[in-house]
Amino acid sequence: MIEWFTFAQVGVAIIAGLLAIALGLGKRKPDDITLGATALVGVLLVIQLVVAIVSPAFGNSATGNLLEFYTYLVTAVLIPPFAIVWGLVDRTRWATVVLGVACLAVAVMVYRMYQIWFVQVA
């Protein structure tokens, strides 16, 4: 796990999430902006997955439990695609809110992954 990349990823997910919730409550249907932002969050997660698999080979290993880390990561990777499919099928403003909620959930999960990798609290 790369620290700056992880923080950038959390930042992107929070911005994408708040933007989509605001636009959704503003009665916007899912469009290129909100679907694109969610797709970006999803792509960053796939990159994070590759980084997590490769980095132990470069002496960058998790301080915490790897099984817990990957439970979060694999679950998180699944969320944006589901949200995007939802946004394409359900053409209402609430689907835009759904995209936002999904992005915020990813932000929380990536932060938890950061804690497991770098800081062992318990």
Add this chain to the structure above:
Amino acid sequence: MTTTPSTRSTGFGRVLIVVYGLLALAATGRSFYQIASEYDAAPFAYTLSALAAVVYIVATIALVKKGDVWYRVAWFTIGFELLGVLVIGTLSIFDPELFTSKTVWSFYGRGYAFVPLVLPIVGMVWLYLRRPRA
């Protein structure tokens, strides 16, 4: 405008369903990890985690499905969640020994930004507003 009669799974209800789905996912993920890696450490807390996960999954399905039976299932599961978060939340404060490991409901769901405490209340309000017409 939609011509279909209003049900639990339209409008804001869709967001509620997704949040329930995400919580179900979070609870399932956590309980999978806990039971797979260290079940012996705290069997009671981990069994509770798994039970909570199942209840969230059923609640999610009940919100999506139509009909009176599912409406009652939704009330039952959401009520169970509220009871769970209140009882376990209180127990975890007064008897921390019992809950050395976390569950979704410990400390009123603090580990999940209090979503487990707020969600059942929002869910009940929603169910009341969308109750089947007699």
